Amino acid sequence: MPSLDDLRKRISSVKSTQKITKAMKMVAAAKLRKAQEMAENGRPYSDKMNIIIQNLSKAISDPANAPKLLVGSGEDKTHLCVVMTADRGLCGGFNTNIVKQAKSYFNKIIKESKNLKIITVGTKGLDQLKREYGKYIIKKIDFKNKKKVSFKDASLVGDEIVKLFKNNEFDKCIIFYNKFKNVMTQIPQSQQLIPAKKEEDVKIEQDSSYDFEPEEDEILEDLLPKNISTQIYKGFLENSASEQGSRMTAMDNATRNAGDLVEKLTINYNRSRQAAITKELIEIISGAESL
Amino acid sequence: MDENFNIEIVSPEKKLFAEKGKSITIPSFEGEMTILADHISTITFLRPGIININENKKKFFVEEGTVEFSKNNLTILSSTIIDLDSLSKNAISSMIEESKKELNQQNIDDKKRYIISHKIDCLSQISL
Numbered sequence: 001m002p003s004l005d006d007l008r009k010r011i012s013s014v015k016s017t018q019k020i021t022k023a024m025k026m027v028a029a030a031k032l033r034k035a036q037e038m039a040e041n042g043r044p045y046s047d048k049m050n051i052i053i054q055n056l057s058k059a060i061s062d063p064a065n066a067p068k069l070l071v072g073s074g075e076d077k078t079h080l081c082v083v084m085t086a087d088r089g090l091c092g093g094f095n096t097n098i099v100k101q102a103k104s105y106f107n108k109i110i111k112e113s114k115n116l117k118i119i120t121v122g123t124k125g126l127d128q129l130k131r132e133y134g135k136y137i138i139k140k141i142d143f144k145n146k147k148k149v150s151f152k153d154a155s156l157v158g159d160e161i162v163k164l165f166k167n168n169e170f171d172k173c174i175i176f177y178n179k180f181k182n183v184m185t186q187i188p189q190s191q192q193l194i195p196a197k198k199e200e201d202v203k204i205e206q207d208s209s210y211d212f213e214p215e216e217d218e219i220l221e222d223l224l225p226k227n228i229s230t231q232i233y234k235g236f237l238e239n240s241a242s243e244q245g246s247r248m249t250a251m252d253n254a255t256r257n258a259g260d261l262v263e264k265l266t267i268n269y270n271r272s273r274q275a276a277i278t279k280e281l282i283e284i285i286s287g288a289e290s291l
Numbered sequence: 292m293d294e295n296f297n298i299e300i301v302s303p304e305k306k307l308f309a310e311k312g313k314s315i316t317i318p319s320f321e322g323e324m325t326i327l328a329d330h331i332s333t334i335t336f337l338r339p340g341i342i343n344i345n346e347n348k349k350k351f352f353v354e355e356g357t358v359e360f361s362k363n364n365l366t367i368l369s370s371t372i373i374d375l376d377s378l379s380k381n382a383i384s385s386m387i388e389e390s391k392k393e394l395n396q397q398n399i400d401d402k403k404r405y406i407i408s409h410k411i412d413c414l415s416q417i418s419l
Contacts, residue, residue, distance in 0.1 A: 045302065052357060056334065151370050210332045
């Protein structure tokens with residue numbers, strides 16, 4: 001049975017934890033709104049980019065001469081996985097979910113005895129992956145010192161990937177991130193970047209025959225690296241919205257748990273105080289009786 | 292017939308401009324190009340230059356970008372686009388300085404050299 005003093009201390013410590021989690025929840029909620037707005041504002045760009053690329057790739061008559069970024073290197077030996085996680089913790093299962101998805105993919109690759117290369121974006125993913133897959137990690141990127149990730153940062157990552165691809169370092173590139181569905185749910189996603197997957201369900205009007213200036217493949221050559229940066233940026237945005245959403249829910253739960261705990265502890269505290277008082281009374285009464 | 296068409300300028304961060312317009316002049320990679328309504332469907336990309344909407348009504352500076360025109364809808368996608376109204380003289384001169392530094396580096400290829408020198412030309416011609 002803890003003493004009254006101990007209980008009092010515990011109550012006050014849980015209360016201050018609750019204050020912290022509550023504040024974090026508020027901050028996350030504010031940031032979430034911003035991140036969500038950014039994700040929504042970023043959508044038209046990547047959607048339009050997608051449509052243009054679909055149009056272009058349809059127009060290419062000779063697939064043998066098509067840019068490698070679109071059709072791939074023709075082999076399927078080395079896979080490059082870009083795992084995008086947060087730089088900060090305390091956001092529920094956010095980082096773990098991405099890492100879990102990535103790990104199951106890694107194991108599949110290793111089982112098929114293909115080569116695996118990993119780029120981690122964000123420190124939390126690196127921490128979780130480096131023990132098991134440390135030897136596969138070829139690059140670590142994080143934006144810990146940055147408040148907001150801009151398109152420039154995304155294109156740095158994109159350029160790096162394109163450079164590696166041009167050096168024939170890998171054949172396939174897959175990115176892992178959390179897709180923001182709503183505040184409660186974030187879905188870990190894997191998306192193939194290179195070769196660009198053709199989306200069959202996107203319907204393009206038949207009569208849209210374009211006039212290309214310069215030639216199709218030249219435009220594609222210029223556009224595809226940009227598309228990779230765009231996709232990565234989109235991943236960043238989705239990820240940051242998901243991170244804040246996940247943190248908000250986690251902190252909400254934590255605040256509620258702390259509230260429950262404080263309640264229980266307070267009842268405990270009151271009971272033991274009452275017990276102490278009763279005991280004292282009994283002692284006084286029995287002392288008076290014995291006289 | 293309607294002489295206007297939809298112009299949309301989109302950056303990765305947000306939609307910068309979405310209005311109807313009569314004409315737009317873009318610095319296409321192979322030379323300047325003015326688009327009016329009912330132009331043939333086109334896809335092209337940009338080099339550094341000035342986008343001019345409705346004859347000097349609205350101007351943007353771009354470094355690169357992709358343009359799609361189809362069915363009287365024009366879309367410009369660019370990650371390096373700046374509204375000329377928001378650009379100060381100091382900002383321009385610092386951008387020129389930066390590009391000059393970049394030009395002096397050894398490891399750039401001819402295409403990039405051409406683009407950067409063009410950017411400097413274009414920036415120094417901007418008068419506010």
